Amino acid sequence: MIDIKQLSFKWQKHQIKPTLAIASLEVIKGEHVFLHGPSGCGKSTLLALLAGINQPTSGTLKILDCELNQLSNSKRDAFRADHIGYIFQNFNLLPYLSPLENVTLGCQFSKLRQKKALTTSSSLHQEASRLLNALGLDEQFHQQNVANLSIGQQQRVAAARAFIGSPELIIADEPTSALDSNNRQAFIKLLFEQAQAANSTLVFVSHDDSLQPLFNRNIDLIALQEQV
Numbered sequence: 001m002i003d004i005k006q007l008s009f010k011w012q013k014h015q016i017k018p019t020l021a022i023a024s025l026e027v028i029k030g031e032h033v034f035l036h037g038p039s040g041c042g043k044s045t046l047l048a049l050l051a052g053i054n055q056p057t058s059g060t061l062k063i064l065d066c067e068l069n070q071l072s073n074s075k076r077d078a079f080r081a082d083h084i085g086y087i088f089q090n091f092n093l094l095p096y097l098s099p100l101e102n103v104t105l106g107c108q109f110s111k112l113r114q115k116k117a118l119t120t121s122s123s124l125h126q127e128a129s130r131l132l133n134a135l136g137l138d139e140q141f142h143q144q145n146v147a148n149l150s151i152g153q154q155q156r157v158a159a160a161r162a163f164i165g166s167p168e169l170i171i172a173d174e175p176t177s178a179l180d181s182n183n184r185q186a187f188i189k190l191l192f193e194q195a196q197a198a199n200s201t202l203v204f205v206s207h208d209d210s211l212q213p214l215f216n217r218n219i220d221l222i223a224l225q226e227q228v
């Protein structure tokens with residue numbers, strides 16, 4: 001699913017030490033990976049590389065056997081839309097739209113994901129509603145303005161948007177940082193249920209090490225970079 005070899009990434013050409021230097025990393029399909037490390041160690045940078053938002057300075061990074069930096073910008077955008085769901089730290093929801101509208105936007109740029117979404121529901125709205133319910137957002141909130149929802153409710157919308165159309169890879173960047181510990185664990189369990197149902201691989205970044213035991217794999221980004 002994810003295959004990294006001899007990857008190095010520098011934000012600036014003349015940087016002496018790369019921001020990231022990873023000799024090897026493989027993540028297999030269906031794994032739930034907890035990625036952690038101190039602030040500034042490069043977690044978000046790695047997620048941006050996985051999503052094809054940035055390209056490695058050297059080395060190879062393959063997602064689903066596809067080497068992202070061999071693709072043109074438009075093909076890379078299409079690959080991301082088809083295969084990757086991203087849950088942002090600040091959710092990046094459109095505040096003037098409803099949860100249903102925000103979730104259907106998740107597959108707006110991918111015919112493939114629209115098609116997959118329509119295998120479980122008869123319309124994209126219905127599939128968005130099914131996912132919102134599964135992630136714990138009560139029906140009464142589905143048509144409201146997203147800006148009026150609590151942080152925990154917005155987080156459920158952001159997760160449903162990432163999952164619509166069952167992308168193979170779900171990337172979550174600190175989506176639980178605003179929640180208390182009980183709500184965090186409950187939310188992660190719902191995420192796992194959806195990941196399992198969609199057969200998606202999950203890469204989840206958090207500073208909260210108490211979440212580690214919930215995942216089937218932990219990656220310490222500092223230790224990973226010390227491996228040769």
Ligand SMILES: Nc1ncnc2c1ncn2[C@@H]1O[C@H](COP(=O)(O)OP(=O)(O)OP(=O)(O)O)[C@@H](O)[C@H]1O
Nearest residue numbers: 011012019037038039040041042043044045046207
């Ligand atoms: N757009 C950018 N341009 C230049 N340098 C950047 C940029 N984004 C991040 N960096 C640098 O790259 C390094 C890694 O940052 P990154 O945000 O990936 O760390 P992180 O582990 O996600 O941190 P945190 O846990 O605080 O979110 C930092 O030194 C940061 O200053």
